[in-house]
Amino acid sequence: MSPIVKQKGEKFTIPGKYLLLIFTLICLVLMMITYGTTVFDKAMSGAAGAVVVPFEKGVARIGEWLGNRKEEFRTVEDLLEENAELKAQVDQLTEENTILNQEKYELNQLRSLMQLSDEYDSYNKVGARVIAGDSDNWFTSFIIDKGSNDGLDVDMNVIAGGGLVGIITKVEPNWSRVKCIISDGCNVSGQILSTGDTLIVSGDLELMETGHIRFSRLSETAQEASVGDKIVTSQISDKYLPGLLIGYVNSIDWDNNNLTKSGELTPVVDFQHLSVVLVITDRKQEIEEK
Amino acid sequence: MSVARKITIGISIIVFFLLQVSVFSHLHLGGIVPNLMILLVSVYGFIHGERYGIVIGFFCGLLIDLFYGDFIGLNALICTFLGYLNGQFYGMFFAEDIRLPLWLILGSDMTYGVTVYILRFLLRGKLDFWYYLSRVILPEMLYTILAGILIYPLILRIYKAFEEARDRSDIGRA
Numbered sequence: 001m002s003p004i005v006k007q008k009g010e011k012f013t014i015p016g017k018y019l020l021l022i023f024t025l026i027c028l029v030l031m032m033i034t035y036g037t038t039v040f041d042k043a044m045s046g047a048a049g050a051v052v053v054p055f056e057k058g059v060a061r062i063g064e065w066l067g068n069r070k071e072e073f074r075t076v077e078d079l080l081e082e083n084a085e086l087k088a089q090v091d092q093l094t095e096e097n098t099i100l101n102q103e104k105y106e107l108n109q110l111r112s113l114m115q116l117s118d119e120y121d122s123y124n125k126v127g128a129r130v131i132a133g134d135s136d137n138w139f140t141s142f143i144i145d146k147g148s149n150d151g152l153d154v155d156m157n158v159i160a161g162g163g164l165v166g167i168i169t170k171v172e173p174n175w176s177r178v179k180c181i182i183s184d185g186c187n188v189s190g191q192i193l194s195t196g197d198t199l200i201v202s203g204d205l206e207l208m209e210t211g212h213i214r215f216s217r218l219s220e221t222a223q224e225a226s227v228g229d230k231i232v233t234s235q236i237s238d239k240y241l242p243g244l245l246i247g248y249v250n251s252i253d254w255d256n257n258n259l260t261k262s263g264e265l266t267p268v269v270d271f272q273h274l275s276v277v278l279v280i281t282d283r284k285q286e287i288e289e290k
Numbered sequence: 291m292s293v294a295r296k297i298t299i300g301i302s303i304i305v306f307f308l309l310q311v312s313v314f315s316h317l318h319l320g321g322i323v324p325n326l327m328i329l330l331v332s333v334y335g336f337i338h339g340e341r342y343g344i345v346i347g348f349f350c351g352l353l354i355d356l357f358y359g360d361f362i363g364l365n366a367l368i369c370t371f372l373g374y375l376n377g378q379f380y381g382m383f384f385a386e387d388i389r390l391p392l393w394l395i396l397g398s399d400m401t402y403g404v405t406v407y408i409l410r411f412l413l414r415g416k417l418d419f420w421y422y423l424s425r426v427i428l429p430e431m432l433y434t435i436l437a438g439i440l441i442y443p444l445i446l447r448i449y450k451a452f453e454e455a456r457d458r459s460d461i462g463r464a
Contacts, residue, residue, distance in 0.1 A: 016340035018379065019453025022371045023348050031363035045356040052304060052357075067316030135358045136306075136428045137322050138406055143311070143357060169360070177357065187416065204422055205411075209321060257463040271320070 015197050049147075049172045055129070056175075059144055060131040063196055064275060085086035102180060123241065125159075126150060131175070138205065140183040147172045151281055162186070162267030162276040164233060164244040168279065181246065182213055189237035190215065190246050193230040195223040199262075200217045201231065201246055205265065212250055225249060231265050241284050291342070295452050300345065302419065302446045304328050307353050314437075318408035322429040324437040325356060327397055331369050332398040333391060333438075333445050334375045341378025346375025368405050372398050385446060396431055439440070 004285075034040055043202040066155055072135050091110075130145040146152055148171050158165040166186070170177040181188050199218035215231065229249045233240040245268055252263035310326040327350045331363075335343030351369030355362045376394055383390065407422050416422075 014341070016344065016374065019341050019344050020370065020374045023344050024367060027348070027351075027363040027367035027370060029363075030366070031361055034362040044352075044362070048353065048356045052353075055304070055308055059433045063313040066313060070317060088314065132311035132357070134323070135311055135327070135354050136325060136406070137430050138410065139358075141358060174313065180416050184411070184416075197454040205415075205426070206418065209425065 002163065018117070030278050037172045045170070046170050047269070049175050050240055052170050053143075053145070053175045056131045056143070057129075060129070080088075104266040124281045126152070126281055128152075128277055128279055129175075130277060138184070140180040140203070140208075140271065141166070141169070142180070143175050144178060144279070145175060146279070147174045147176050149173050152279055153281075153283065155283055155285075157239075157241050157244060157284075158277050158278045159244060159269075159280065160274055161269050162245060164240070164246050165269050165271075165274065165277055167239060180271060184207060184269065188240055188246065190231045191234040192225045192249070193232050195220065195225055196230075197221060197223075197225065198234050198236065199231070201265065211249065212266055214262065215249075216251075216255070216260070217256050218259065218261040218263075219259065225252060225261075227252065237283055237284070241280060241282065291338070292452070292456070293430045296388070298448060298452070301347075302448075303327075303353065304320075305348070308351075319433060320429065322426070322433055324433040324450055325402065326373065326382065326434075326437060326441070327369070328399050329395050329438050330436055330445075331373050332395045335373040335376025335443060336355055336379040336383045336391065336394055338444075340374050340376075343375075343377035344370050344375030345373075346373070355448075357402050364409070366400060370380040372401060372436060375401075385450060388442070389441055392435060392438060395442075396435055399431045400427060403430060457458055 030040065054223045126146065128144040128146040130142050131145045134141060142156075152168060152170055152171055154171050156168045158168065164181060166180040166183070168176050169179045178202070179186055180199065182203045184203050184205040187203040189198065191198045192199045197218055197220050200214045201213055201215045204214045218225065227249050231246045231249060233242055233244045233246060235242045247265040247267040250266045251266045252261055255262055276284075298416045306329075310323070311397075314323045314326065330365050331343070331347045331350050334346045338346070347369035348375075351364075351366030352362070353367040358367055376398060379390065379394060403423075404428065407419065409425070411422060412419070
């Protein structure tokens with residue numbers, strides 16, 4: 001672009017500084033409006049979704065394929081080692097399974113006695129494909145290929161691999177955004193399954209590379225929780241359905257106040273390799289209203 | 291700037307956004323993905339000048355906000371300023387020189403990272419800046435600059451093709 005041509009362009013003559021001011025004001029106004037309300041949200045992201053999402057579905061397949069090729073570079077030793085570990089685990093699990101089957105039989109009998117239904121199975125679920133990951137390295141959320149057209153709505157819980165993945169924070173006709181529980185600033189109310197004591201599970205970027213999540217404010221009553229105990233979502237959460245598995249206690253320590261405990265837990269979900277998730281279409285608020 | 295050129299820029303923004311969220315999110319190294327949108331804002335900023343930098347930055351940021359922002363405008367604001375700042379180097383830009391573009395991309399990504407840290411982490415009381423710098427900001431810069439070495443020549447080729455086409459039509463008119 002030579003200076004001569006720049007002079008010729010008559011229609012675009014607002015100086016850069018004023019243009020910057022105008023766009024800054026637009027951004028500030030947008031922020032103020034969309035912080036509390038969802039007025040613009042629907043129209044603008046609806047339009048963007050209509051343009052981008054159809055392509056995203058195709059491109060996501062390519063990305064997944066490339067990701068799988070990358071995985072194949074793992075060395076054979078790694079795989080052999082993992083295989084041996086898994087075999088040992090299979091033996092252990094088979095043993096556990098037989099015990100659990102016996103217990104299940106007993107449980108079913110007791111349930112029919114108490115006239116309780118199995119809540120976890122009775123949730124309505126919809127499968128969805130992950131079509132886009134995150135745009136930056138600070139927060140962890142992803143986009144799935146189903147939206148309000150498929151009956152999804154904000155605050156619906158998302159599970160995969162038997163554990164809690166996150167919650168839907170935004171819904172458009174053909175896509176939704178899921179915020180992961182490992183994302184920084186995300187808090188879930190949970191409880192230790194064996195003792196019933198409640199705690200808060202909070203995502204933390206500083207722990208993300210270790211693959212753990214922090215939990216805090218565990219106030220114990222009679223029984224003490226130990227490493228390996230299951231942590232599930234609690235009854236008192238206002239958005240998360242009760243009894244969804246979050247992970248296992250990895251470490252546990254007294255807080256400085258000597259009243260509560262905190263520590264780290266290992267999530268059951270492999271957040272690095274999510275491709276298909278299940279959305280529970282029952283929402284906590286609605287279930288309680290029924 | 292011709293309409294065809296503006297459309298090309300618009301398409302490239304969408305293509306880079308798709309690459310960023312759908313392809314590179316699978317090709318992460320140690321959980322880090324390159325920031326292609328910042329790369330694009332930076333490059334378009336210094337090859338087209340501050341006014342185009344502002345407009346392109348605004349739309350790139352808006353696209354991120356629409357899909358990933360809890361509210362709309364924050365990324366748009368950061369990218370608008372990055373576009374403007376990169377536009378200040380418009381006069382110093384030569385197509386043959388690769389060092390200035392790479393330094394500008396690095397600087398832009400660092401500015402973006404530090405701004406996000408201050409606005410969304412420091413204000414929540416997360417004070418361990420060195421952790422975030424070494425774990426997120428620096429790896430992202432490194433990966434972005436690697437992506438930049440591959441992608442910048444491509445953008446430059448499109449830029450040169452449009453420049454030549456315009457020169458030819460100018461000569462034809464004269």
